[in-house]
Amino acid sequence: MDKEFTGSETPDSLSPTHISKNLKAIKAPRAVKRITFDRSEASPGETLYVHVPKLNQNEVLVPGSLELQFDIDFSGGHANNFLVQNVSRALVRKMVVKFAGTILQDTVGYDLFKIYEDLFLSQEQRDNMVLDGIQSVDLCKIRSNAGDKKTTGVDAENKLNQIYGAKYRIRLDHEILTDHGVFYPQALYNDLVFELTLADADNVVTNRLSHRDNAVVSL
Numbered sequence: 001m002d003k004e005f006t007g008s009e010t011p012d013s014l015s016p017t018h019i020s021k022n023l024k025a026i027k028a029p030r031a032v033k034r035i036t037f038d039r040s041e042a043s044p045g046e047t048l049y050v051h052v053p054k055l056n057q058n059e060v061l062v063p064g065s066l067e068l069q070f071d072i073d074f075s076g077g078h079a080n081n082f083l084v085q086n087v088s089r090a091l092v093r094k095m096v097v098k099f100a101g102t103i104l105q106d107t108v109g110y111d112l113f114k115i116y117e118d119l120f121l122s123q124e125q126r127d128n129m130v131l132d133g134i135q136s137v138d139l140c141k142i143r144s145n146a147g148d149k150k151t152t153g154v155d156a157e158n159k160l161n162q163i164y165g166a167k168y169r170i171r172l173d174h175e176i177l178t179d180h181g182v183f184y185p186q187a188l189y190n191d192l193v194f195e196l197t198l199a200d201a202d203n204v205v206t207n208r209l210s211h212r213d214n215a216v217v218s219l
Contacts, residue, residue, distance in 0.1 A: 030062075033053055035051075035053065042198060043198070044198050044199060044200045044201050045197070045198060045200065046197070046198055047094075047195055047196065047197045047198070048068070048194075048195070048196045048197075048198070049193060049194075049195055050068055050172065050193065050194040050195075050196065051191065051192075051193050052066065052172075052177075052191075052192040052193070052194070054189060054190075054191075055189065061177055063177060063178040063179070064171070064173060064178060066171075066172045066173075066177055067169040067170060067171050067172060068169060068170040068172060068194075068196070069167065069168070069169045070167070070168060070169070070170070071165075071166045071167055071168070072087070072091075072166055072168055072204075073166060077201075077205070079146070079147035080146050080147045080148045081144065081146060081205045081206070082140045082141045082143075082144035082146040082149075082205070082206060083133060083140055083143070083144050083204060083205060083206070084133075084140075084203075084204055084205065084206050085133065085134060085135070085140070086115055086118055086132060086133050086134050087132075087133030087168060087204050088131075088132045088133050088168050088169060088170045088171070089111055089114040089115045089118060089132070089133075090111045090115060090133075090199060090203055090204050091111070091170065091198055091199055091203075091204050092110050092111055092114075092170060092196050092197070092198065092199065093108070093109070093110065093111055093197050093198065093199035093200075093203070094106075094107065094108050094109075094110055094195075094196075094197035095107045095110040095194070095195070095196060095197075096194075096195035096197075097174050097176070097192075097193070097194055097195075098191070098192070098193045098195070099176060099190060099191070099192050099193075100190035100191055101191070104174065104176060105174060111199055111203065118134070130160060130164055131164060131167070131168055131169045132168065132169060132171065133168055135160075136157065138150050138154050138157050139154075139157040139160060139161065142154065142157050142158065142161045143161050143164065143165065143166060144166075170196065172194050174194070176192070177192075
């Protein structure tokens with residue numbers, strides 16, 4: 001028989017759809033590892049080599065946590081230039097992934113493939129990807145310090161600019177890390193290398209371009 005509540009009684013949860021959460025994962029100490037590149041800058045057409053740190057015994061890599069963080073700056077060009085949407089994807093023209101010397105992936109046109117893939121993200125996911133360069137046009141211009149950026153009615157964008165500025169990230173989301181590596185820690189006892197060839201400046205900058213445009217990545 002169902003229990004009836006009187007005016008003096010309340011249920012355990014006021015939400016009719018409430019479901020108690022059960023722990024379905026392993027809790028363990030967490031650590032963040034940062035690697036500084038020997039070189040401090042990279043220009044369009046150059047290739048970056050990202051060596052993934054080898055894991056020690058009883059260590060795993062959280063899926064989606066590996067990324068290359070950088071600042072992006074313009075040298076010359078038109079004052080009203082600003083970065084394109086999803087610039088972190090547009091920035092990588094070619095992606096090569098090597099594991100223990102074996103090529104797992106060799107994708108030319110990586111930018112087109114990943115930009116198309118990101119179109120299927122939910123709006124909630126896209127709202128949390130400012131570091132990837134998915135943002136409003138107003139915020140694109142403000143973060144790029146474009147000459148024709150808005151100066152009024154953009155309080156929210158200015159606050160985000162204070163937090164992120166010119167800092168962006170490239171997600172290194174190959175399946176060996178996002179789908180497999182976390183379940184088999186010994187996989188990363190071998191060398192895992194990402195080779196990222198940067199796109200030309202006109203692929204990552206929109207508006208009026210000149211021969212002097214050069215989007216420089218500061219690592």
